[in-house]
Amino acid sequence: MTTNGIMLAEPTGPVIEVRDCKHCFDNWMWVAVYDNDELLPECPADSHGRHMAFADIDRSRLVSLLLAPRVEGLPQIAVQVPPGAEPVLFRRRYVELQFSAGGAVGPNTIHCLGWEKNGVGAYTFAFEDGSILTTSDRNAV
Amino acid sequence: MPATVQAQWFGNSATLPAGLNAETGVTWNRDDTQTGSTPVPIPTATGTNYSYLKVLQLAVTGTSTTTITNRTVRISSAFAAGLGMHWKTDTQANWATSYNQQAASKATADQTASNSGATAPTGYTAITTSAVQYDNTSQATSATGIGTTLLMGVELAVDSTYAGGPGSASLGNVVLGYDEA
Numbered sequence: 361m362t363t364n365g366i367m368l369a370e371p372t373g374p375v376i377e378v379r380d381c382k383h384c385f386d387n388w389m390w391v392a393v394y395d396n397d398e399l400l401p402e403c404p405a406d407s408h409g410r411h412m413a414f415a416d417i418d419r420s421r422l423v424s425l426l427l428a429p430r431v432e433g434l435p436q437i438a439v440q441v442p443p444g445a446e447p448v449l450f451r452r453r454y455v456e457l458q459f460s461a462g463g464a465v466g467p468n469t470i471h472c473l474g475w476e477k478n479g480v481g482a483y484t485f486a487f488e489d490g491s492i493l494t495t496s497d498r499n500a501v
Numbered sequence: 502m503p504a505t506v507q508a509q510w511f512g513n514s515a516t517l518p519a520g521l522n523a524e525t526g527v528t529w530n531r532d533d534t535q536t537g538s539t540p541v542p543i544p545t546a547t548g549t550n551y552s553y554l555k556v557l558q559l560a561v562t563g564t565s566t567t568t569i570t571n572r573t574v575r576i577s578s579a580f581a582a583g584l585g586m587h588w589k590t591d592t593q594a595n596w597a598t599s600y601n602q603q604a605a606s607k608a609t610a611d612q613t614a615s616n617s618g619a620t621a622p623t624g625y626t627a628i629t630t631s632a633v634q635y636d637n638t639s640q641a642t643s644a645t646g647i648g649t650t651l652l653m654g655v656e657l658a659v660d661s662t663y664a665g666g667p668g669s670a671s672l673g674n675v676v677l678g679y680d681e682a
Contacts, residue, residue: 464524
């Protein structure tokens with residue numbers, strides 16, 4: 361279903377509405393899911409409102425993290441955060457400085473969801489073409 | 502909402518200058534300029550020559566509510582034999598001692614003892630195709646600029662085994678990365 365953007369439904373998860381937003385240009389928007397099924401989306405329903413950052417997530421109530429695609433054809437990605445684990449959520453961006461021609465390429469962005477606990481981590485990296493890498497190495501990409 | 506971040510070059514000043522857009526190009530040369538054409542000579546006998554340091558950092562140019570950490574550097578393809586690039590970091594407060602190149606280069610001094618283009622001199626780390634963190638300062642993107650981050654000085658090294666000959670060397674791209682959350 362599409363309503364003013366892209367409406368997505370995960371079979372066992374929440375319905376996420378991704379609105380068009382002039383401030384957002386990444387391929388995915390993140391959403392934090394709390395233990396009472398409340399959602400904290402990165403991009404507010406009113407796109408003129410304040411956008412959320414990782415620091416805005418109430419970690420004591422966090423159950424899972426989602427990446428909701430803003431581009432058709434990309435998958436929705438969900439990661440459950442185990443009790444007591446530290447959630448991981450960031451975008452890894454790269455800018456390439458060209459020697460020969462001058463100029464730059466990028467930024468290229470890789471999204472990451474995951475968690476860390478007792479020195480162990482699980483990370484799911486989502487690439488711009490929709491491919492996904494799950495690894496225990498935070499610096500795998 | 503992502504912050505807008507730009508790779509910037511810092512130089513041509515006795516005191517810490519404002520950064521200039523490095524995404525228009527940076528030339529590793531033998532003067533205190535962003536793109537000047539004073540070349541690094543290829544040694545004709547055993548030895549290694551070095552460019553001036555080119556000082557780089559990622560700067561926030563469009564604010565947001567996010568935080569930046571884990572700044573990394575790598576090269577997109579391996580260097581030809583006899584070439585290398587090496588980096589070090591220092592605080593902004595140490596600009597005068599580490600990065601002021603108005604009078605002379607602050608890079609590694611040329612040497613005739615060995616062909617060491619690919620080997621990082623003392624105090625430096627070689628840039629490879631694997632990303633390595635050069636600065637993990639946490640920077641809020643609520644303000645523009647480079648905050649209190651470290652400055653990265655990068656030098657190009659060429660030794661007498663380099664077979665590419667005079668002219669502009671064909672190199673991969675310097676890839677600067679960061680995490681935003």
